[in-house]
Amino acid sequence: LPTDEHGDYNGIDLIEWITSHPDGMIHESIRIGRERPGDPTSINGLFVKADGKPIEKGETIAQIPWDHIISPGNAYRNYKFTSCKAIYNLAKELRRGETSSKAPYVKYLLTQSSGTMPGEFSKAGKKFLTKMLGGDDLPPYEETWKDDYERMWLDQCAGDESDEVERFAYWLTSSRDEDTLMVPIYDMANHSNDSTKLNTLSYKPREAGDVFRFVASMRIEPGAQVYNSYNRCGSCADVDHDECETFSFYKTPDLFVHFGFVEDYPQSWEFDRTDDQTVDEEFEFCLEKDDKTGELVVTWEEDAMPDDEDIAWVKEHINRLGVLEKDKERLEENLVAKSNDDAGAKLMTRAEWDSIWTYHRALTTALNAALQSSDASRSDEL
Numbered sequence: 001l002p003t004d005e006h007g008d009y010n011g012i013d014l015i016e017w018i019t020s021h022p023d024g025m026i027h028e029s030i031r032i033g034r035e036r037p038g039d040p041t042s043i044n045g046l047f048v049k050a051d052g053k054p055i056e057k058g059e060t061i062a063q064i065p066w067d068h069i070i071s072p073g074n075a076y077r078n079y080k081f082t083s084c085k086a087i088y089n090l091a092k093e094l095r096r097g098e099t100s101s102k103a104p105y106v107k108y109l110l111t112q113s114s115g116t117m118p119g120e121f122s123k124a125g126k127k128f129l130t131k132m133l134g135g136d137d138l139p140p141y142e143e144t145w146k147d148d149y150e151r152m153w154l155d156q157c158a159g160d161e162s163d164e165v166e167r168f169a170y171w172l173t174s175s176r177d178e179d180t181l182m183v184p185i186y187d188m189a190n191h192s193n194d195s196t197k198l199n200t201l202s203y204k205p206r207e208a209g210d211v212f213r214f215v216a217s218m219r220i221e222p223g224a225q226v227y228n229s230y231n232r233c234g235s236c237a238d239v240d241h242d243e244c245e246t247f248s249f250y251k252t253p254d255l256f257v258h259f260g261f262v263e264d265y266p267q268s269w270e271f272d273r274t275d276d277q278t279v280d281e282e283f284e285f286c287l288e289k290d291d292k293t294g295e296l297v298v299t300w301e302e303d304a305m306p307d308d309e310d311i312a313w314v315k316e317h318i319n320r321l322g323v324l325e326k327d328k329e330r331l332e333e334n335l336v337a338k339s340n341d342d343a344g345a346k347l348m349t350r351a352e353w354d355s356i357w358t359y360h361r362a363l364t365t366a367l368n369a370a371l372q373s374s375d376a377s378r379s380d381e382l
């Protein structure tokens with residue numbers, strides 16, 4: 001793959017391929033690469049060149065022709081969110097590799113690592129995540145993550161369990177597609193819902209054959225990162241409906257399931273104390289960080305405040321998560337494989353371990369913030 005002076009992928013081949021099509025366009029100020037060029041620990045994404053012109057509000061960042069998108073073909077409908085055909089088509093292109101008509105994109109996709117989503121974890125990783133969640137007590141709830149691949153791909157799409165390319169394609173679409181479309185360049189934008197950072201809007205093709213457009217929703221300064229929202233217009237978003245062309249109601253735990261990372265603030269949480277569907281036991285809130293004080297602020301969904309039983313349950317989980325953390329060193333010794341090849345039924349990879357503990361921190365923080373906020377509003381009522 002083409003690289004910059006630091007040896008980081010720079011997407012020049014992708015940009016040339018897209019702009020060589022009459023309908024293709026990439027803003028001249030766009031840079032593909034690492035957040036901190038040359039630092040392999042920093043994330044890959046889309047940026048405005050430090051020495052480039054700003055991208056003005058309303059300007060097109062990227063326009064991707066239909067032929068350059070991996071899609072379900074004529075079966076595409078812009079209101080459909082899943083498609084077996086799309087995943088089969090992606091697997092077909094991945095197999096073609098260099099000979100694919102979409103080779104610059106396919107070659108980049110083939111460099112992506114697998115195993116980052118909880119549903120892809122080793123048996124030991126899944127088991128420990130389940131333990132951390134108190135069985136099926138805390139989100140993400142098991143039915144949303146544990147057997148996703150088996151239910152969605154093997155059962156619903158009649159996928160082949162022994163086909164590693166199909167498996168890779170399935171997980172790639174989980175973390176990169178936009179409602180059944182794999183869209184080059186656009187899929188390099190990382191996620192943020194921070195209103196000072198989220199700087200784009202996206203417009204899907206109305207029908208097969210149309211282009212995909214990615215547009216600046218505010219001026220983006222040289223050096224800044226271009227962000228997309230992976231759960232735009234969800235419950236914590238306070239946005240104009242015109243901005244909900246692409247949308248999702250995923251909450252923070254769902255992003256962890258589908259993308260393998262814990263989003264920064266603002267976050268959205270929903271806890272369901274019982275699995276009895278006939279009783280309304282959920283409580284849900286948005287969690288934001290106050291820019292000035294740095295304090296966390298909880299905003300409760302209307303009619304979704306916790307009651308006394310919920311609060312006792314929250315305390316129990318905070319306590320349980322704390323006890324687990326005290327045992328971290330011993331658990332690490334017993335559960336983390338020295339090399340990824342040793343991961344399996346008994347041992348998990350280092351990356352799985354780290355990811356589970358990042359999520360543990362996020363859960364503990366969210367539960368503590370909920371507890372404090374509920375205590376504060378109760379004492380206000382007295």
Ligand SMILES: C[S@@+](CC[C@H](N)C(=O)[O-])C[C@H]1O[C@@H](n2cnc3c(N)ncnc32)[C@H](O)[C@@H]1O
Pocket residue numbers: 043044045116175176187188189190191192258259260261262263264
């Ligand atoms: C659509 S891709 C975005 C581009 C990707 N970073 C790349 O290198 O090609 C989605 C993946 O990027 C990563 N990602 C996106 N936004 C992130 C964020 N705010 N924090 C951490 N990782 C993020 C996650 O691994 C996610 O599964």
